[in-house]
Amino acid sequence: MLEPQSRAAFAEELKPPPGFDLSYAVGTTFTLDLATALSVPLSFASRRVSAADDKLGILESIRQFTDRIDIFCQAGEMRLGTNSDLVALLESMIHPVDLRNHGGLFHPKVWFLKYRNLNDKDDVAYRFLCASRNLTDDRSWDILLRLDGRRVDTPNAELRAQNEPLARLLRSLPDWSINPLDPARAGRVKRFARWIRDVEWEQLDGAAPTFHFFDGTGASTLDIHGTRALVISPFISDDGLAHIRSKLSGAVALLSREEQIDRLSPESLDAKLHTYVLNKAVLEGEEEDAASRLVGLHAKALVLNGNRKARVVVGSANATGGAYSRNAEMMVEFELSRAKYGLDATWEALGELKEPYLSDGGKETPEQEKLEYELDSVGRQLASVRFWVQRVDEKPHGVQVWADSAIQDVLRRASRKGITVRWEMLSNPAVSSYEFAVTEESAGLYGGLDLTDISPFLRITVTAENGTKQTTILLAEMLGDLDERRDAIIARQLTDTRTFMRLLALMLEISGLWMDEPVNKTGAGFLFNGSGRNDEPALMEAIVRAVAGKSQGLEDAKRIIDIIRKKDQDGTGEPILPPGFDELWKNAWKAHRLLQKLNKTGSADGQG
Known part of the structure; x- marks a missing residue:
């Protein structure tokens, strides 16, 4: 599970088993590239339609499968990726979410999949993917766990208790969505939460999985205890490490990023904490094709040695205080053979991929990085406000764009820090660039547009006084939409x-x-x-x-x-x-x- 020699392509893990077709899928991610999201419906398309069909194959698979897919992502963490006007066809299946007053981030990276036998509609298979990977084209070293399962004929309390964390996450998703979900989609997500309770998952060497859902309120069933431990986490904090180490009696090996280790306090870097980073020379030399090389660490895992067993925990949570107290996260745990899966066995499997990294700690976060984080935060706050796009004229078309009154507080706080905000319609930025003003209720009224120029995807650019910019994409609610708008986008290809x-x-x-x-x-x-x-x-x-x-x-x-x-x-x-x-x-x-x-x-x- 943690062996870097075993590579798995995410798109391949989405594909139905032989003889099956996708019935329904729910995915979650922190960051989302719209261009990368195009690959998801393509994974479910007929096996006769491959990447060789290029844009048309992608286009038709999107048209066929977007009604069967719902993807939830953190509001303010959506990017375009490679420019493509086909992303307009993803509008109905993408749902930005916000944890409301929790103050944390939506961070799980899981997929719930239901497949149906093409020759027997009563034959249904389920799959659960739990990853450290976001839905982006990032080439970092990540971890992906795949579990296949089937529903039992006779429900039992023990199985439902095991799957309740999965059901709780699914039930929470419609409530966290910025824009109200279509009733049919919301109902389907809630039904999936009921279905998933009775799925019996495959075991790993005789061990059943234990699921841990962090709901953003600090509540979690994950009890971290043991002797020695390995912590793999790209982002770390003093309070996060203190939480993990509080019930560990022995030494802890930490595999993280150089700059993260350098920012730990000297008190955290005691004699029982041994710090490591990825060996760049090994990463750069392991693949002849540069495009296939791993470029950094993004995996999250805990390997905890007990007296006789090892506990392996993988998923989305970093070793930070926010992950264990304020964020929504999902982790999966197995209790396994210490000889086969424990710290020493995992350490050997990592081989030369790791190397020691010594640091005195205590380094401050650079001011520029703090500024970029502040701009990201403003972008998330803006994307957590409801926006509307309404078509108001006929051929040529006009649109009006406006936001909920909650945007005024966000703009005032940004203005006091010298931050300005500009928006543009993703489909045609040339006709819609507009700067937000604190006192205006409406964000803009535009006319003379082609039908394909209209989009609920709005690109928000947040700019500091020194010119530093951060960009995100938000999804407005479309009013007065026409079915022929998407058809026109297809016809344009x-x-x-x-x-x-x-x-x-x-x-x-x-x-x-x-x-x-x-x-x-x-x-x-x-x-x-x-x-x-x-x-x-x-x-x-x-x-x-x-x-x-x-x-x-x-x-x-x-x-x-x-x-x-x-x-x-x-x-x-x-x-x-x-x-x-x-x-x-x-x-x-x-x-x-x-x-x-x-x-x-x-x-x-x-x-x-």
Whole structure:
């Protein structure tokens, strides 16, 4: 579990077991890169749609799976990552949260996953991932624990007590969300909390997991005791280490970052504390490909030696006072063989990855770093205020953006420190850059926008008097939204006939209408022959199968096709719909509506 030689790709751990499909997923993270979040629905997409499908494969997997995924992150810790207008399709599945008056941070990094057998709807599998990794493209050394499980037929009190920390976290999520969740999504999260109580998880060498949920009030079932111990934590504090060491009778090995060890007080660096850091030379030389190298420490773990057993605890909590008193965290514990999993065995597994680091401690945090932390704090406070974006005009569109009155207190405190705040709409910053003023109730009114320029993602830039800037993204609540806004974003990706045909293929394929051959990255497959010419009979077959199969993909495709048809009629660019497609589509859609009508009539007559 702590062996650096064993590598696991996070996206691979999300993928359903063979023969299964994603039913529902709930994920939590402290920081979130929107671009990295695009990889999540792609992990659940049909195995025929791979990264080779590039933007269109990602686009269609997002369209198909965002309704099955909810991701909760700390408000004010959202970033864009790589620029992509496809992040607009993630709006419904991302939920920034705040612990309200607790004063702590939302810090768990877990995933709850439910899969359903494609051939037997009653066959359901569960998976729980507990990590130290955030949903970002960071390449630090992290820890990931995976547990697979099944619900028991007969619920029992012992199992429900074991899983209650997981259920408590799930139940808390909708209440912590800045924007009220859609009732259907909120209800689904609460139902997942009930389902998870009866899941029996796989064991590790005969040991069942023990779950520890820190709810931000200082309450936790994690009792740290033992003789010798190993503490792995990228961030540390004197009070956090004191808490961990208070019930340990022997020496403690601490693996952390150089600057964190240097800032401990000299009193903390006593003879019983042995400090280590990652060996940079080993990290830099372990992979030929620079992009695959680990670049730092982000793992969190405790290995506690007892008289006969070892306790291994992994998860999200750093060795800080905030983690154990104010933050929301999740940790998982196993009581295992001391010979196999204890401090000495783990130390040997780490090998040359670690090296001793001696420090006298007592160093102050640099003023620039303190300033950046202050700006981050202002960004989190702003992102914890409710914002609204409302569409107010039609073609060209206008929007109004405003915030809850609570923003005034945040702005006043920031102003007294010489901090200014500017916002812009993530989709089109050129038309919406605006500086907040303490006395204004409305943040801005804008007109003349294209539908795809409108977004509830707002980029907030917080600037200090010396010019230091920190940026975060917040998610406003969208009022007066149109379904066609997302369809227009999809249609904007379709630049020619070939990309349109590929997307249509994916929309029908992921909807469950499997074709004889997959669609490959060149566009060849069931819609095109080897020369790339339009294969009308194959296209006809695909659409007919969609009509007969009552595919939701056909309904979704119509909205995209309507937008593209309007673009083609404008005559502003090369036509996208292939010759003859309009007549084919008109007849297919007519047949689809007729079958819908017949099905409804038959059901009403008791013959459906």
